[in-house]
Amino acid sequence: MDEHGNKDRSLVSKVMDGLVAGIVENRYGVILPPQDVLSREFDVSRTVMREALSMLLARHMLDVRPKIGTRIRPMRDWRMIDEDVVSWRFRAKPDKTFLRDVLEFRALIEPAACAQAAARAGAVEIAGIRDAFDALRETQPGEAGHQSADELLHARILAASGNQFFQQMAAIIRGALTLVNPILNRREGGWQDVVRAHARIVDAIERRQPQEAEAASIAMIAYTADELKRAFAPEPVEQR
Structure with missing residues (x-):
């Protein structure tokens, strides 16, 4: 220049x-x-x-x-996180370090957001969370609207937390879901496990149980971490 x-x-x-x-x-x-x-x-x-x-x-x-x-x-x-930059970063081929960092970020943000949603969300917000979950449950991986329903569910939980910083983390969470969902869905029965994990979170939010919502979110992220470790584990060496 x-x-x-x-x-x-x-x-x-x-x-x-x-x-x-x-x-x-x-x-x-x-x-x-x-x-x-x-x-x-x-x-x-x-x-x-x-x-x-x-x-x-x-x-x-x-x-x-x-x-x-x-x-x-x-x-x-105000946009504290630049959504374009986040989107561009998630386009790159993921590596183990990036996946680790994504999971660590989710573990910091999502359990707290779920707990706060259970404590703070209004009736309309909770109904919106339930609607997004129902849309997610009624679609299968690969079907039209499936990924957007998952992203909407997480975005509505972040919004219902009432925390303006959490709300602006939606771009990173969307990118994380785009990255990990194809990996989770590879294993037989993996999608059903994901649905059950989300159901526990939504049920706890509806019953206004912050601790249960937080624990369910922690469990879901731990499950995701285990699946990613399995997916990226080195292939066993065949013994001759």
Whole structure:
């Protein structure tokens, strides 16, 4: 990149930092001033300001609405995890270390989310979790809608936890499910085991039993870990 391009990028970063400082300090209220006003405030071109605003838009910090302007979104909506980067990482062929890291991440997040969902979820959220589980149970691996039903179930549990950080981990959980489900489904009876594991979690959430929901989630992840170890175990050497 040439010197001019580096200068523009540095300016964009400085403007972003200044805009965020103004937002968190509540200097702008709910609606940002027009771009030309902001450009004069930061003493930059409208091109630089437009790029800085677009970067904040991409992070779900702003929302542009006709006849209203650029609205500042609630902080709970801000994207702390970049979903595109997560998606790209899961496209790569998995290795043992990556699978280990994925399972360790799930073990940190999902049991706690299940427990909090059991304690905090409203009736509508619990009904949504049950609907997603029913859709999952009624499909078979490889059928249309199967993977999306599984992802929806986990996403709804994360949302029902009420924890905004957990909610934004949905992209990583979706990637993990895409990665491990084909491995789990290879073994005969593997899919039935997965359904039973999910059923225990959903039942505990419906009965508002946080400890049971957490334990069921831990057991499901442990089962997944065992299956992955089996799948990646070296082939036994034949004795001659």
